Amino acid sequence: MNRAFSLYALFLILFLIFQHVQSANNIVHDTCKKIKAGDTDLNFDYCVKSLESNPESHKADLKGLGLIGLELLQGNLTSIVEYIEELLKQKWEPRLRDALSLCLDVYSTNEGQDQIPAYKAKLYDDVGSWASSVMTDEDTCDTQESQNEGMVPPLTKRNNEIVQLSTIVLGVLAILQGE
Numbered sequence: 001m002n003r004a005f006s007l008y009a010l011f012l013i014l015f016l017i018f019q020h021v022q023s024a025n026n027i028v029h030d031t032c033k034k035i036k037a038g039d040t041d042l043n044f045d046y047c048v049k050s051l052e053s054n055p056e057s058h059k060a061d062l063k064g065l066g067l068i069g070l071e072l073l074q075g076n077l078t079s080i081v082e083y084i085e086e087l088l089k090q091k092w093e094p095r096l097r098d099a100l101s102l103c104l105d106v107y108s109t110n111e112g113q114d115q116i117p118a119y120k121a122k123l124y125d126d127v128g129s130w131a132s133s134v135m136t137d138e139d140t141c142d143t144q145e146s147q148n149e150g151m152v153p154p155l156t157k158r159n160n161e162i163v164q165l166s167t168i169v170l171g172v173l174a175i176l177q178g179e
């Protein structure tokens with residue numbers, strides 16, 4: 001092989017890799033943009049960052065991104081349940097203890113129900129009702145049936161993540177079902 005040709009081939013390969021990475025990045029951005037268009041509560045930067053936290057997102061299609069979002073939501077749901085269980089081992093004033101217990105009750109109803117088989121089988125309505133119900137859990141926990149958010153301060157940050165991740169999952173499902 002002559003030298004000019006190898007150089008040419010090298011640049012061509014680099015160019016193709018670059019294009020591939022570009023388009024992979026774009027699917028995360030495009031998807032988060034579409035979700036945000038349908039639901040302004042979505043935090044665009046959080047959406048991009050959370051999906052990109054999984055290296056697979058770079059080669060995923062829309063369905064694959066939905067799977068990544070679902071895994072993150074399920075993981076965060078398990079983690080908030082375990083976190084509340086730990087918190088409840090500490091001393092709290094009665095009002096906050098009751099608030100934490102309500103959060104544990106509602107989140108526990110949807111935790112540990114693996115939705116991945118249903119998602120893979122394209123049972124999008126089923127996965128969607130589960131994700132909506134997680135969002136309702138969050139609302140109940142965070143507002144304690146009042147109009148005000150942030151009623152359980154130790155959980156505010158984690159509750160927000162649950163809302164964002166549910167929004168991502170529901171958003172991808174809506175796009176998948178509209179296709």
Ligand SMILES: *[C@@H]1O[C@H](CO)[C@@H](O)[C@H](O)[C@H]1NC(C)=O
Nearest residue numbers: 050053071072074075076079
């Ligand atoms: C919760 O979601 C974030 C993405 O926003 C992710 O980085 C983190 O690993 C998730 N936690 C669990 C326990 O899955």
